[in-house]
Amino acid sequence: MNGNILIVEDEPKLASLLSDYLRASGFEPFCLSNGAEVVPWFREHKPDLILLDLMLPGRDGMEVCKDIRAFSHVPIIMVTARIEEIDRLLGLELGADDYICKPFSPREVVARVKAVLRRTHDGHTIQAKGLVLDEHRYRATLHSHNLELTAVEFKLLQFLVANPGRIYGRQQLMNRIYPDERSVSDRTVDSHIKKLRRKIEAVDPEAMLIHSVYGVGYKFEPDATS
Secondary structure (H helix, E strand, O other): OOEEEEEEOOOHHHHHHHHHHHHHOOEEEEEEOOHHHHHHHHHHHOOOEEEEEOOOOOOOHHHHHHHHHOOOOOOEEEEEOOHHHHHHHHOOOOOOOEEEEOOOOHHHHHHHHHHHHHHHHOOOEEEEOOEEEEOOOOEEEEOOEEOOOOHHHHHHHHHHHHOOOOOEOHHHHHHHHOOOOOOOOOHHHHHHHHHHHHHHHHHOOOOOOEEEEOOOEEEEOOOOOO
16 A cells, blocks of 8 residues: 545545545545544544545634644645635645645546655655755745745755754855855854744744854754753
8 A cells, every 4th residue: 555545524425536546546545524533533543644624524624734733744635615715725824735626636636645745755854853844845844834944044954954963064064055165154154053043943942953062063953952
């Protein structure tokens, strides 16, 4: 099997149709129809991806998505017939990975599921202590909040996160973020580090992720105390 997919849909015929198409593509689908059941089921079964309808009895999809994002980065594809919600979903404000509008082709849904799983499982996503870096989109989130990083800030954070605990000097970091060997001051790294810390602290004031090592450089170590 390619993975377990949780379908949260209160239209039985549509849920059954999606199940059939996903199963035919090698997935193992599970269906729920009530939003209030999703989080308890998720904690017990831990699916690989969730197809989550917005309009649900019990709890709506937005609330469910926010609840799951508080403790998990499992891929979520939102399904909506509410056109007025599209702008919010396009911004992925809820922490969703993609969205699909009703009516849709079941084949399109299967294709979206495969694409999202490839994107999140092919080594292009880094996760550490509530921090998620999506290399495809140059997007970094902390506890599902977008850090709004520049491309240079993203590359700097990405390199440090990929090498936790290792100390890198300013020149080493400059070589990583400016591979074209442009002439910039080594204090430029200090400026980028300050901005990164400021953006991280704006989301979580207690998140001590990037540490200075006096006279040497910087390291990423979320469990360190200094």
